[in-house]
Amino acid sequence: MKIAISGKGGVGKTTLAGTLARVIAATGHKVLAIDADPDANLGSALGFSLEEVEKVTPVAEMTDFIQERTGSTKGSYGGTFKLNPKVDDIPERFSLNRDNLKLLVMGTIPEGGGGCYCPESVILKFLLRHILIQRDESIILDMEAGLEHLGRGATRGIDAFIVVVEPGSRSLKTARQIKKLAADLGVNQVYVVGNKITAANDKEFITENLEGLKILGFLDYDQEIVTADRNDQAPFEINQKMVEGVKTIYANLQKELSVT
Numbered sequence: 001m002k003i004a005i006s007g008k009g010g011v012g013k014t015t016l017a018g019t020l021a022r023v024i025a026a027t028g029h030k031v032l033a034i035d036a037d038p039d040a041n042l043g044s045a046l047g048f049s050l051e052e053v054e055k056v057t058p059v060a061e062m063t064d065f066i067q068e069r070t071g072s073t074k075g076s077y078g079g080t081f082k083l084n085p086k087v088d089d090i091p092e093r094f095s096l097n098r099d100n101l102k103l104l105v106m107g108t109i110p111e112g113g114g115g116c117y118c119p120e121s122v123i124l125k126f127l128l129r130h131i132l133i134q135r136d137e138s139i140i141l142d143m144e145a146g147l148e149h150l151g152r153g154a155t156r157g158i159d160a161f162i163v164v165v166e167p168g169s170r171s172l173k174t175a176r177q178i179k180k181l182a183a184d185l186g187v188n189q190v191y192v193v194g195n196k197i198t199a200a201n202d203k204e205f206i207t208e209n210l211e212g213l214k215i216l217g218f219l220d221y222d223q224e225i226v227t228a229d230r231n232d233q234a235p236f237e238i239n240q241k242m243v244e245g246v247k248t249i250y251a252n253l254q255k256e257l258s259v260t
């Protein structure tokens with residue numbers, strides 16, 4: 001299953017991505033987790049140590065490698081370079097590995113943004129497309145709120161978008177925007193996870209404001225999750241309630257996708 005996780009800043013995308021990747025890996029499946037947030041921090045949510053995480057160089061920062069693969073020269077914005085660079089060996093060469101879990105960190109595209117045709121942007125777009133379409137393990141993509149990284153080519157491989165929301169109007173507004181963006185990119189499987197639930201009417205509030213988006217489940221607010229983040233620990237390793245909640249969400253997603 002190839003799942004992209006999105007939502008407003010701070011709602012719990014990385015918490016869900018890290019826990020879901022661990023839940024799937026624990027069932028014996030291979031999982032490739034991709035940190036596509038420029039402010040990368042998925043590694044510790046997966047349970048990799050700070051030492052391990054520090055060893056990872058984001059793909060976008062591998063200047064020499066990118067030059068070699070694209071045939072570009074330094075700072076060659078708008079110059080000529082290959083638009084179909086070889087990328088299929090990148091996940092094996094550059095990811096952090098433990099058991100059947102891999103982490104690949106994409107990094108930040110330099111000034112010019114996702115729309116630019118700089119070598120870094122070409123590599124990242126190609127790599128994502130390759131991973132989503134050609135690799136056969138489960139893919140969990142931790143994204144920022146926007147979907148700029150994803151061209152149509154890449155989204156073809158995504159089975160489901162999960163938008164994380166919290167019980168507040170702004171994150172729900174973001175969810176409705178993401179639904180529209182996803183539809184524009186040709187993805188109609190957009191689901192919601194309600195996170196940081198503290199009161200019974202939180203669920204109602206979310207349910208009533210989703211305009212037709214399906215809810216996969218809810219996750220309670222738990223101080224242990226905050227503590228885990230402060231201590232760079234994986235929620236999977238310290239909070240059984242979160243693990244159970246994410247297992248239910250995964251089961252519901254499997255059901256949804258098998259009927260559609």
Ligand SMILES: Nc1ncnc2c1ncn2[C@@H]1O[C@H](COP(=O)(O)OP(=O)(O)OP(=O)(O)O)[C@@H](O)[C@H]1O
Nearest residue numbers: 009010011012013014015196220221222225226229
């Ligand atoms: N269910 C929860 N209970 C308590 N705290 C939570 C819960 N889910 C997430 N948090 C906390 O909220 C903060 C933001 O979570 P997280 O980093 O997962 O969000 P994010 O959407 O990935 O943020 P960003 O947009 O910065 O990437 C963290 O401190 C995290 O520990």
Ligand SMILES: [Mg+2]
Nearest residue numbers: 013014015037
């Ligand atoms: Mg995050």
